[in-house]
Amino acid sequence: MRNVDTDVLILGAGGAGLFAALHAHQADPALCITVAVKGLLGKCGCTRMVQGGYNVAIAREDSVERHFMDTIEGGKWLPDQDLAWKLVTLAIERIHELENELGCFFDRNADGTVHQKAFAGQTFDRTVHKGDLTGIEIMNRLAEQVWARNISRLEEHRAVELVRTRDGGAIAGVLMIDMRTGEYAFVRAKAVLLATGGGPTMYRYHTPSGDKSCDGLAMALRAGLPLRDMEMVQFHPTGLLAGTHTRMTGTVLEEGLRGAGGYLLNGAKERFMPKYDPLAERATRDFVSRAMYTEIRNGSVTPNGGLYISMAHLGPGKVAKDFKGMVERCADCGFDLAGGLVEVVPTAHYMMGGVEFNPDCTTELPGLFVAGEDAGGVHGANRLGGNGVANSTVFGAVAGDTMAAWVKKEGLRDPDQAAIVAAVGRCEPKTMASHGSLEPVRERLYGLMWDRVGIIRDAAGLRAALAELGQIADELANTGIADANRAFNLSWHDWLNLKSLVATSQVIAQAALAREDSRGAHYREDFPEAGALETSAYTSARLEGERLAIGMKPVAFTRVKPGQTLL
Numbered sequence: 001m002r003n004v005d006t007d008v009l010i011l012g013a014g015g016a017g018l019f020a021a022l023h024a025h026q027a028d029p030a031l032c033i034t035v036a037v038k039g040l041l042g043k044c045g046c047t048r049m050v051q052g053g054y055n056v057a058i059a060r061e062d063s064v065e066r067h068f069m070d071t072i073e074g075g076k077w078l079p080d081q082d083l084a085w086k087l088v089t090l091a092i093e094r095i096h097e098l099e100n101e102l103g104c105f106f107d108r109n110a111d112g113t114v115h116q117k118a119f120a121g122q123t124f125d126r127t128v129h130k131g132d133l134t135g136i137e138i139m140n141r142l143a144e145q146v147w148a149r150n151i152s153r154l155e156e157h158r159a160v161e162l163v164r165t166r167d168g169g170a171i172a173g174v175l176m177i178d179m180r181t182g183e184y185a186f187v188r189a190k191a192v193l194l195a196t197g198g199g200p201t202m203y204r205y206h207t208p209s210g211d212k213s214c215d216g217l218a219m220a221l222r223a224g225l226p227l228r229d230m231e232m233v234q235f236h237p238t239g240l241l242a243g244t245h246t247r248m249t250g251t252v253l254e255e256g257l258r259g260a261g262g263y264l265l266n267g268a269k270e271r272f273m274p275k276y277d278p279l280a281e282r283a284t285r286d287f288v289s290r291a292m293y294t295e296i297r298n299g300s301v302t303p304n305g306g307l308y309i310s311m312a313h314l315g316p317g318k319v320a321k322d323f324k325g326m327v328e329r330c331a332d333c334g335f336d337l338a339g340g341l342v343e344v345v346p347t348a349h350y351m352m353g354g355v356e357f358n359p360d361c362t363t364e365l366p367g368l369f370v371a372g373e374d375a376g377g378v379h380g381a382n383r384l385g386g387n388g389v390a391n392s393t394v395f396g397a398v399a400g401d402t403m404a405a406w407v408k409k410e411g412l413r414d415p416d417q418a419a420i421v422a423a424v425g426r427c428e429p430k431t432m433a434s435h436g437s438l439e440p441v442r443e444r445l446y447g448l449m450w451d452r453v454g455i456i457r458d459a460a461g462l463r464a465a466l467a468e469l470g471q472i473a474d475e476l477a478n479t480g481i482a483d484a485n486r487a488f489n490l491s492w493h494d495w496l497n498l499k500s501l502v503a504t505s506q507v508i509a510q511a512a513l514a515r516e517d518s519r520g521a522h523y524r525e526d527f528p529e530a531g532a533l534e535t536s537a538y539t540s541a542r543l544e545g546e547r548l549a550i551g552m553k554p555v556a557f558t559r560v561k562p563g564q565t566l567l
């Protein structure tokens with residue numbers, strides 16, 4: 001096993017990971033900082049995929065209080081208010097840093113002010129953007145700045161275990177697999193940042209990048225850390241549905257299509273949203289997704305089993321001009337968005353749940369920090385579009401600052417060798433020479449999560465899902481890998497991905513069973529009411545030995561109580 005020592009180890013190179021690296025370096029350029037990432041730095045993860053933009057209260061008529069209230073009300077009073085406050089206040093600093101220090105060009109108005117567009121669920125047009133490719137602008141500038149500094153990179157290195165010291169009192173480092181050779185490496189670090197970006201890719205239809213398989217959440221769980229709000233999985237209503245042969249299925253057709261007046265039609269080509277909500281197609285993501293799922297369940301579906309979006313009534317020429325990128329994306333899959341019908345389906349997009357953490361990004365485990373989509377509590381039951389990239393950049397920067405201060409008073413710690421041996425054992429398939437196929441396991445997981453732990457849930461379905469997830473875990477443990485060559489062994493990594501996804505799916509299903517109400521992204525058909533807001537509680541899941549324990553913890557209304565407003 002290769003051994004590496006570093007002061008700061010950052011797992012993941014999205015908005016959170018790269019901001020953390022830059023801030024830690026800025027605080028102390030002499031620090032040894034290492035970014036370890038499953039893909040290539042700057043080219044992987046979801047920050048790069050951000051289309052719509054970045055929420056920030058920089059307009060004169062807007063305020064951080066207003067952004068805060070939108071976040072709390074959108075999150076159905078479940079967000080941690082101190083985390084949400086940090087998000088809205090520090091987003092202003094981060095957007096200025098992105099523009100003035102890192103060199104991002106965002107769209108501007110004719111008078112020179114930054115252009116901010118409307119996003120669903122917000123009372124003010126506050127989404128800063130670069131056309132509809134905001135994430136590429138942010139990631140390219142961040143990556144350039146990281147490359148230009150003395151920051152080490154372990155690319156195509158997959159983190160597989162957070163390893164504690166022998167007395168269990170702190171984190172000692174992280175076990176990795178160098179995907180290029182298949183060798184194990186152990187990286188000792190004074191501070192470790194978990195920023196692997198969640199990603200609900202266990203559902204039949206999903207939007208995140210393929211490198212995201214909830215590894216960070218699964219590692220945190222095994223390390224004994226509590227995960228909160230795990231039942232809160234956000235579905236985006238309009239995922240492209242182009243058949244099982246293409247990875248384009250599940251990718252997002254942007255919200256602006258519904259905003260501009262697009263209609264959703266069932267398989268009989270009838271518009272159905274007005275019967276569910278007066279706002280019809282312009283209702284919030286959770287509401288539209290639920291109505292769509294109900295229509296699908298009622299059986300009036302398209303040839304691929306979904307619904308249609310129709311834009312032609314707005315004028316094909318106008319649609320082609322206003323939604324050029326979307327029209328091209330649909331054409332690639334054989335659909336005419338401007339003049340015809342496109343098949344769509346709700347698609348799993350974002351996990352509001354994650355590791356419980358403090359506003360300075362510390363966790364329960366000394367030396368372990370968390371930021372970005374791996375962290376839970378900022379968004380509660382719903383994430384506002386545009387608050388995702390704000391979250392990863394804000395808390396990534398906070399983590400960088402905190403870790404730089406932390407490592408000043410810390411030394412390197414020795415790992416529990418027995419824990420490393422056990423972790424290597426867990427990473428090894430039963431055999432690497434048999435003809436096992438992961439495809440049936442994956443399909444079973446996808447279908448199960450979509451059908452029973454998806455948009456509409458009930459106790460019977462969740463219990464059945466938990467039983468079947470146990471069987472899937474066993475099946476996976478007994479599935480061999482047909483290729484013994486360890487270098488770039490994609491089947492092996494696929495197997496590891498599925499293991500993380502199954503472990504995280506079990507937490508989602510357990511948390512969904514524990515929450516006996518319906519809030520935001522979580523809808524229980526057997527408990528359709530939201531429950532009293534004043535006594536709001538969040539789910540907290542933790543492994544106790546082999547058992548997953550779920551508790552409910554009260555939300556602390558530290559800044560505003562239900563029924564009140566800061567405005």
Ligand SMILES: Cc1cc2nc3c(=O)[nH]c(=O)nc-3n(C[C@H](O)[C@H](O)[C@H](O)COP(=O)(O)OP(=O)(O)OC[C@H]3O[C@@H](n4cnc5c(N)ncnc54)[C@H](O)[C@@H]3O)c2cc1C
Nearest residue numbers: 012013014016045046047052053159197372373386388389
């Ligand atoms: C299609 C799409 C569009 C979106 N549009 C918007 C939008 O308009 N506005 C908005 O606010 N949000 C949007 N989001 C959400 C937003 O992308 C995320 O909230 C945010 O970018 C997450 O940042 P992150 O740094 O936590 O994770 P990511 O940017 O996803 O980075 C995670 C990193 O961790 C690495 N990694 C994963 N596992 C491991 C491992 N085991 N070991 C080492 N490295 C690992 C990955 O390779 C990657 O580098 C969108 C998401 C998608 C999928």
